[in-house]
Amino acid sequence: MRSDRPDDGLPATGFAGSHPIDAKGVHDDFDAIRPRIGFHAMFENIHPFTDGNGRTGRQILNLMLMAAGYRPVAIKHDAGRSYGKSLEAWQVDGDPKPFISQLVQCVDQEERAVAEIVGRLRENPFSENAIDGIGLEDGPARGRSL
Helix, strand or coil: CCCCCCCCCCCCCCCHHHCCCCCCCCCCCHHHHHHHHHHHHHHHHHCCCCCCHHHHHHHHHHHHHHHCCCCCCCCEHHHHHHHHHHHHHHHHHCCCHHHHHHHHHHHHHHHHHHHHHHHHHHHCCCCCCCCCCCCCCCCCCCCCEC
Protein backbone atom coordinates (compact mmCIF):
# COMPACT_ATOMS: atom_id res chain seq x y z
CA MET A 1 0.00 0.00 0.00
CA ARG A 2 1.31 3.44 -0.85
CA SER A 3 2.05 5.64 2.11
CA ASP A 4 1.02 8.82 0.28
CA ARG A 5 -2.59 7.62 0.01
CA PRO A 6 -4.89 9.65 2.26
CA ASP A 7 -6.68 7.75 5.02
CA ASP A 8 -10.13 6.81 3.74
CA GLY A 9 -11.43 5.68 7.13
CA LEU A 10 -12.16 2.14 5.95
CA PRO A 11 -11.19 -0.82 8.13
CA ALA A 12 -7.86 -2.48 7.40
CA THR A 13 -9.02 -5.99 8.27
CA GLY A 14 -11.18 -8.66 6.70
CA PHE A 15 -9.89 -8.52 3.16
CA ALA A 16 -9.02 -11.32 0.78
CA GLY A 17 -5.25 -11.12 1.22
CA SER A 18 -5.31 -13.77 3.94
CA HIS A 19 -6.16 -16.51 1.45
CA PRO A 20 -3.26 -18.60 0.17
CA ILE A 21 -4.32 -18.54 -3.50
CA ASP A 22 -4.59 -14.77 -3.67
CA ALA A 23 -1.65 -13.16 -5.41
CA LYS A 24 -2.67 -9.85 -3.92
CA GLY A 25 -5.13 -8.88 -1.25
CA VAL A 26 -7.98 -6.48 -1.92
CA HIS A 27 -6.80 -4.06 0.76
CA ASP A 28 -3.13 -4.41 -0.18
CA ASP A 29 -3.98 -3.39 -3.73
CA PHE A 30 -6.76 -0.96 -2.86
CA ASP A 31 -5.24 1.73 -5.08
CA ALA A 32 -6.00 -0.51 -8.09
CA ILE A 33 -9.65 -0.94 -7.07
CA ARG A 34 -10.48 2.60 -5.92
CA PRO A 35 -10.45 4.29 -9.38
CA ARG A 36 -12.62 1.53 -10.80
CA ILE A 37 -15.18 2.04 -8.05
CA GLY A 38 -15.00 5.80 -8.62
CA PHE A 39 -15.57 5.36 -12.35
CA HIS A 40 -18.55 3.11 -11.65
CA ALA A 41 -20.11 5.75 -9.37
CA MET A 42 -19.52 8.50 -11.96
CA PHE A 43 -21.00 6.35 -14.73
CA GLU A 44 -24.11 5.71 -12.65
CA ASN A 45 -24.30 9.43 -11.84
CA ILE A 46 -24.31 10.62 -15.47
CA HIS A 47 -26.82 7.92 -16.46
CA PRO A 48 -25.93 8.06 -20.19
CA PHE A 49 -28.65 5.70 -21.49
CA THR A 50 -32.43 5.71 -21.26
CA ASP A 51 -32.41 2.12 -19.99
CA GLY A 52 -29.88 -0.39 -18.69
CA ASN A 53 -27.47 2.03 -17.01
CA GLY A 54 -27.11 -0.10 -13.88
CA ARG A 55 -26.48 -3.34 -15.75
CA THR A 56 -24.10 -1.63 -18.17
CA GLY A 57 -22.25 0.11 -15.34
CA ARG A 58 -21.81 -3.13 -13.41
CA GLN A 59 -20.52 -4.90 -16.53
CA ILE A 60 -18.00 -2.11 -17.15
CA LEU A 61 -16.96 -2.33 -13.48
CA ASN A 62 -16.42 -6.08 -13.89
CA LEU A 63 -14.34 -5.59 -17.04
CA MET A 64 -12.16 -3.08 -15.20
CA LEU A 65 -11.82 -5.41 -12.19
CA MET A 66 -10.82 -8.30 -14.45
CA ALA A 67 -8.26 -6.06 -16.18
CA ALA A 68 -6.75 -5.47 -12.72
CA GLY A 69 -6.60 -9.23 -12.04
CA TYR A 70 -9.73 -9.57 -9.92
CA ARG A 71 -12.76 -11.73 -10.49
CA PRO A 72 -16.03 -10.13 -11.61
CA VAL A 73 -18.39 -9.32 -8.77
CA ALA A 74 -22.06 -10.08 -8.44
CA ILE A 75 -24.04 -7.73 -6.27
CA LYS A 76 -26.53 -10.14 -4.79
CA HIS A 77 -30.21 -9.25 -4.99
CA ASP A 78 -30.53 -8.88 -1.22
CA ALA A 79 -27.61 -6.42 -1.18
CA GLY A 80 -29.19 -4.33 -3.93
CA ARG A 81 -31.00 -1.99 -1.57
CA SER A 82 -27.86 -1.11 0.38
CA TYR A 83 -25.97 -0.79 -2.94
CA GLY A 84 -28.51 1.79 -4.12
CA LYS A 85 -28.57 3.64 -0.81
CA SER A 86 -24.78 3.78 -0.58
CA LEU A 87 -24.52 5.01 -4.18
CA GLU A 88 -27.12 7.67 -3.42
CA ALA A 89 -25.18 8.71 -0.30
CA TRP A 90 -22.18 9.39 -2.52
CA GLN A 91 -24.17 11.15 -5.24
CA VAL A 92 -26.40 13.27 -2.98
CA ASP A 93 -24.46 13.66 0.26
CA GLY A 94 -20.92 13.41 -1.09
CA ASP A 95 -20.04 10.51 1.23
CA PRO A 96 -18.16 7.82 -0.75
CA LYS A 97 -17.27 5.57 2.19
CA PRO A 98 -20.41 3.36 2.28
CA PHE A 99 -20.31 2.74 -1.47
CA ILE A 100 -16.58 2.06 -1.58
CA SER A 101 -16.87 -0.20 1.44
CA GLN A 102 -19.75 -2.16 -0.10
CA LEU A 103 -17.99 -2.75 -3.41
CA VAL A 104 -14.75 -3.70 -1.68
CA GLN A 105 -16.79 -6.22 0.32
CA CYS A 106 -18.24 -7.61 -2.94
CA VAL A 107 -14.74 -8.05 -4.37
CA ASP A 108 -13.61 -9.63 -1.10
CA GLN A 109 -16.56 -12.05 -1.08
CA GLU A 110 -15.79 -13.21 -4.62
CA GLU A 111 -12.12 -13.73 -3.78
CA ARG A 112 -13.01 -15.68 -0.63
CA ALA A 113 -15.62 -17.84 -2.40
CA VAL A 114 -13.15 -18.89 -5.07
CA ALA A 115 -10.43 -19.49 -2.46
CA GLU A 116 -12.81 -21.74 -0.53
CA ILE A 117 -13.75 -23.75 -3.62
CA VAL A 118 -10.12 -24.13 -4.65
CA GLY A 119 -9.24 -25.21 -1.11
CA ARG A 120 -11.93 -27.89 -1.15
CA LEU A 121 -10.84 -29.09 -4.57
CA ARG A 122 -7.22 -29.27 -3.43
CA GLU A 123 -8.24 -31.39 -0.44
CA ASN A 124 -10.36 -33.79 -2.48
CA PRO A 125 -10.68 -33.01 -6.19
CA PHE A 126 -13.21 -35.78 -6.76
CA SER A 127 -15.54 -34.93 -3.89
CA GLU A 128 -19.16 -34.42 -4.86
CA ASN A 129 -19.53 -31.70 -2.22
CA ALA A 130 -16.50 -29.60 -3.22
CA ILE A 131 -18.82 -26.85 -4.44
CA ASP A 132 -21.52 -27.19 -1.75
CA GLY A 133 -22.78 -23.94 -0.33
CA ILE A 134 -21.92 -21.66 -3.22
CA GLY A 135 -25.42 -21.38 -4.65
CA LEU A 136 -25.04 -23.64 -7.68
CA GLU A 137 -26.91 -26.65 -6.37
CA ASP A 138 -30.36 -25.02 -6.58
CA GLY A 139 -30.08 -23.59 -10.07
CA PRO A 140 -29.41 -20.11 -11.44
CA ALA A 141 -32.45 -18.38 -9.93
CA ARG A 142 -31.24 -19.10 -6.40
CA GLY A 143 -28.30 -16.67 -6.41
CA ARG A 144 -29.89 -13.92 -8.47
CA SER A 145 -27.82 -10.81 -9.00
CA LEU A 146 -28.76 -7.26 -9.87
